[in-house]
Amino acid sequence: MNQETGTDPKVDAMLQGATSWRDEFALLRSIALGCGLTEELKWGQPCYAHEGKNIVLIHGFKEYCALLFFKGALLADPKGILVMQTENVQSARQARFTSLAQITRQRKALTACILDAIEVERAGLKVALRETSEFPTPEEFQVRLAQLPALRTAFDALTPGRQRAYLLHFAGAKQSKTRASRVENCMPLILDGLGLNDR
Incomplete structure (x- = not known):
């Protein structure tokens, strides 16, 4: 971990090797770090945590890149930017993007969702999962x-x-x-x- 920047060299290497969504990943990373989260490479993806609790994960797909909120189902999401990845996902939600401009336009909403997610963790809230x-x-x-x-x-x-x-x-x-x-x-x-x- 780079103590000065809060960045993880493993994430640096992953981003440098990215063949698509590199600029979008860099901006999503900047937004997450700007909210005071710590960075680590988990499951091969940049993951951001607060006091050891996972908050968001950056990942890319063919059609879009996304910021995945681990407990997105509990977030207020007043701008309606979060979606369920599939009908069977119970807790996580994604904010999906197809361009750098789209992330830039939704930066405030993303930051608000991240700060809300941090509060969800601080409060110890859990998603009620189906049996x-x-x-x-x-x-x-x-x-x-x-x-x-x-x-x-x-x-x-x-x-x-x-x-x-x-x-x-x-x-x-x-x-x-x-x-x-x-x-x-x-x-x-x-x-x-x-x-x-x-x-």
Whole structure:
């Protein structure tokens, strides 16, 4: 960490190597640091925290770059700049941008959201997450759970987050054949006590 600037050399290197959104990333970084956040490279992306609690993350996609607010669902967002990445995201929200000019125009709104996010952390607020039982269990998985008691026991022993990841993965397939295939492919992982992304 550069004590003078508050920047992380790993983020410097990541930004220098960026092939797209470099200027946009630099401006988003400046806004985050201007709010007194500390910088660190996490999950390969610039992440900004307050007193060790993650506040925002900068990331880029093909069509846009974004500032992701970890607890965006709790923010006031009076300018309506935050969006849900997908319908299954419960806590995080993104501010999406397709140009440097767009970030410049929304700088005040972004700063207000960051300061609000810091207050959310200071207050210890948490997003009320849906229970795993509220997620649909595809029929193809229900059949296998009924046929194999060991699979039911292993699935029930997984953390709620791992259970939700499997349910979303199975349900994400449109055709029954694909759902059944996903279930079959994941059964060894579940029986080994592993999550979808633990391979």
